[in-house]
Amino acid sequence: xxxxxxxxxxxxxxxxxxxxxxxxxxxxxxxxxxxxxxxxxxxxxxxxxxxxxxxxxxxxxxxxxxxxxxxxxxxxxxxxxxxxxxxxxxxxxxxxxxxxxxxxxxxxxxxxxxxxxxxxxxxxxxxxxxxxxxxxxxxxxxxxxxxxxxxxxxxxxxxxxxxxxxxxxxxxxxxxxxxxxxxxxxxxxxxxxxxxxxxxxxxxxxxxxxxxxxxxxxxxxxxxxxxxxxxxxxxxxxxxxxxxxxxxxxxxxxxxxxxxx
Numbered sequence: 587x588x589x590x591x592x593x594x595x596x597x598x599x600x601x602x603x604x605x606x607x608x609x610x611x612x613x614x615x616x617x618x619x620x621x622x623x624x625x626x627x628x629x630x631x632x633x634x635x636x637x638x639x640x641x642x643x644x645x646x647x648x649x650x651x652x653x654x655x656x657x658x659x660x661x662x663x664x665x666x667x668x669x670x671x672x673x674x675x676x677x678x679x680x681x682x683x684x685x686x687x688x689x690x691x692x693x694x695x696x697x698x699x700x701x702x703x704x705x706x707x708x709x710x711x712x713x714x715x716x717x718x719x720x721x722x723x724x725x726x727x728x729x730x731x732x733x734x735x736x737x738x739x740x741x742x743x744x745x746x747x748x749x750x751x752x753x754x755x756x757x758x759x760x761x762x763x764x765x766x767x768x769x770x771x772x773x774x775x776x777x778x779x780x781x782x783x784x785x786x787x788x789x790x791x792x793x794x795x796x797x798x799x800x801x802x803x804x805x806x807x808x809x810x811x812x813x814x815x816x817x818x819x820x821x822x823x824x825x826x827x828x829x830x831x832x833x834x835x836x837x838x839x840x841x842x843x844x845x846x847x
Contacts (some may be wrong), residue, residue, distance in 0.1 A: 587663065587826040588613075588621035589789065590654075592646045593630045606653050613654045620834025623682065624658065625826060626651055626675075627665030631686050632718040633759070640670045647671065648678050655679025663707070669694035676702045684785075686711060686760060688738045692694050701748035707753040707785050708738045711760035718761040727766055731756055735780065753824065755785040759792060767793040771816055778821035786817035787826040789833075811836045819844065 590612055594602055603609050613624055628646035629638045635649050643666065651662055655678065663682035664675035669692045673685045676698075684707040688818045689696050691714065699706040711718055724730050735754055742752055756770050770777075771788065778784050788794070794809035795801045801809065807829055814825045814833050818840045827833040 587623040587625050587785070587822050588616035588619075588830040589826060589828050590616070590624055590626045590650075591630070591665075592626065592628050592650050597621075606649055609650045610653055613658045614741050616830045617658050617660050619831035621660060621830045623663050623824070624654065624686055625663040625665050626654070627684075628671070628681070629666065631665075631667075631715040632762075634716055636716065637714070640668050642670065643671050644674055648674055651675055651680055655727065667691045667695065669698040673698050673702075674752065676704060676788050683707070684755075685709060685717070686757070688755075688757075689741055690738065692725035696742045696745035696747060697816040699742070699751070703748070703751070705751045705791075706742060706747060707755050708735065708742065709755035709760065709785075709787075710735050710738075710757035713761060715760075722761045722763055722766065727769055728773055731770070732776065732780060735777070739780075739782070752782050753785050754780060754782045755787060758788050759788070764793055764796050767791070768797075771813060771820070772824060774813075774817060783823040784821060785824040785826055786814070786815060786822040786846055788813035789825075789827040789829070807832060815840050 592609060603612060616624060626647055628643040655662060661681040662679055663684045664672055664680040665684045666672055667687040669683050672695060682705045683699050686696055686709045688708045688710055754777060758767050758770060789810050790803050790806045792815060794806045798809050814836050817825055
């Protein structure tokens with residue numbers, strides 16, 4: 587899954603894509619480089635980010651989705667926690683919803699996804715992006731993440747979302763400490779054991795920068811490669827990345843090794 591943020595303030599690539607023509611070029615390059623899905627977002631959900639109104643988010647993503655949908659064949663995912671944005675994005679050509687709130691913030695999201703019969707990625711997080719990193723605490727990290735994801739799975743199923751349309755994301759960097767993120771990656775197989783495909787979104791995250799001595803975002807390629815490899819070894823089926831060409835090679839090599847007799 588290639589990341590395409592049409593935002594001024596995302597933690598890694600905010601403001602880099604200036605217009606629709608550039609977005610199309612980036613999407614085409616990601617497709618050529620090996621992306622299987624494009625995840626398009628119009629609102630930063632980095633820690634302490636300020637939420638934007640739905641009309642601003644729609645104004646950012648809908649023209650981009652429409653343009654890319656006409657030019658690129660791989661599926662588009664809309665990265666939003668707002669049902670109204672998801673609704674319009676699906677009409678514009680998106681075929682999947684990636685909800686970082688895990689259906690918590692907008693209670694209409696599960697119904698919207700069910701109505702359109704598209705896959706939903708339910709990510710574990712607590713609170714909102716603006717508050718989620720204020721002293722996150724767990725008595726038992728994996729047990730609580732599993733339990734809270736299970737509650738959101740039940741909400742999706744009760745709304746009419748088929749089980750085969752549900753993907754789980756443990757939420758690296760969302761309501762997690764540095765140590766939480768490391769434990770979650772090491773024990774990612776325990777999320778896989780819930781019985782749904784797991785998406786791992788570790789690309790360029792702060793846990794990589796901290797581990798490698800304070801590396802800035804733009805220097806976290808090799809650390810990301812390590813976390814992508816570990817994610818696959820622990821059972822992840824989708825990896826969400828910024829550097830598609832390099833990570834496609836990492837995925838190919840890792841998959842080849844673990845499928846060898």
